[in-house]
Amino acid sequence: MGDSPERRATTGTGRRFRWLRAAGDRVPTKWFASIGAGAFLVATAAFGGMATAREPGPVPLAAGEPYRGAQFELTVERAVLLDELSAAGVIVEPGQRVLGIVLEAENRWTEPIASAATGGLATAVSIEALPGEPPASIARYDDATVRPWLQPGVPARLAVVWAVDADRFADGERIRVVVHEQTLTTGSFVTSGTSWGDPVAAATVELVIDDVDAGAEPDPDAGADPDPDAGPEAGR
Incomplete structure (x- = not known):
């Protein structure tokens, strides 16, 4: 007997997350050069040379270069396109695809933060080309836990x-x-407690989109179950 539609769907989304991980195992290295250049500029400024003040505004960072803020330390790594990624909690309508940003986040506050809540990671990261559009979902990269809480220092x-x-x-x-x-x-x-808000652009990271599903082979589990009465020559 063939697998149930539910099992085929689970297998498909699991395979899609594996494609996402496989395409992301390339660790960016060009940011090391940026760090070296930054260290040189700091050292030079300490001796009175090249002490020109930076223009106000977001700091441009390279892919893989961390931004350390009061709430989060964020390292934006790469951007991907996929046909779907329901395992991450995003549902696409006909005529839509999924744009995903892979990053590492560390909560620098003393309390857990809900990643997908207002005041959490959902309002700490945005796409310049999608103004005013918060992410549809956030999921852990290792186990696909949807909308995880971010623990302090982890x-x-x-x-x-x-x-x-x-x-x-x-x-x-x-x-x-x-x-x-x-x-x-x-x-x-009137109010009590503490909350994060009033997001202000602090840094930008330029990424090149990798279409993970471009040229991907069809999912062999997604087709109809073979007819058991068709014989061994069926499908040849």
């Missing part, structure tokens, strides 16, 4: 995903990820 590799029109982005296209610094507010009078 780095987590995550997939931050959006459902986008199928022709909105293409393989090889450059996009800019914006990292936002958020402010911790303590309530008083």
Whole structure:
């Protein structure tokens, strides 16, 4: 007997996450050069040379170069396109695909933070080409846990995903990820407790999109079960 539709769907989404991981095992190295150049500039400025003040605005970072803020330390690694990624909690409509940003996040606060909540990672990262559009979902990269809580001091590799029109982005296209610094507010009078909010652009990371599903072989488990009465010559 063939597998049930539910088992085939689970197998398909699991395979899709494996494609995502396999395409991401290439560790970016060009940011080492950026760090070296930055160290040189700091040392030079200490001796009075090249002490030109930087223009105000977001700091441009290379892929794989960390941004250390008050709330998170974020390392944006890469951007991918997929046909679907329901295992990450995003549902695409006909004519849509999934744009995903792979990053590592470490909660630098003293309390757990809900990654997908307002004031969490969902408002700390955005796509410049998708203004005002929060991610559809956030999932752990290792086990696909959807909308995880981020524990203090524990780095987590995550997939931050959006459902986008199928022709909105293409393989090889450059996009800019914006990292936002958020402010911790303590309530008083009417409100109480503490919360993060008021995101302000602090850094940008330019990425080249990798279409993970481009040229992918069809899922062999997605087809109809073979007819057991068709004989060994069926399908040849």
